[in-house]
Amino acid sequence: MSDKDIAVDEIIRQSLDIREKYHALEQKYHGSEWTVEEDALAYLTDAGLVGRNIMAHQGRWPNGDHTKELSHKLAENIWWLIVLADRSGVDIKDALSTFLKDKQKSL
Numbered sequence: 414m415s416d417k418d419i420a421v422d423e424i425i426r427q428s429l430d431i432r433e434k435y436h437a438l439e440q441k442y443h444g445s446e447w448t449v450e451e452d453a454l455a456y457l458t459d460a461g462l463v464g465r466n467i468m469a470h471q472g473r474w475p476n477g478d479h480t481k482e483l484s485h486k487l488a489e490n491i492w493w494l495i496v497l498a499d500r501s502g503v504d505i506k507d508a509l510s511t512f513l514k515d516k517q518k519s520l
């Protein structure tokens with residue numbers, strides 16, 4: 414199995430493990446972990462950067478090709494969504510499955 418074939422459960426596990434490591438850094442440098450609200454704000458900041466990188470990728474924003482940065486920010490946004498779901502008590506696999514089923518039925 415290649416790195417690209419990692420199962421969703423493993424992606425979630427790794428995502429939450431990384432977030433715990435960031436929590437330790439937050440404790441070390443600031444004396445407390447970020448709140449869920451701070452995580453949400455960080456996600457929204459990164460979501461905005463996805464928009465900017467999409468524009469650049471399509472030639473609608475200056476500064477050249479942003480393909481590498483776009484790839485990174487898309488992945489980082491998925492990571493944030495996993496973290497936010499976990500911190501909010503939402504089973505992201507179940508939520509996504511339900512969403513996709515509902516969309517399929519409605520179309």
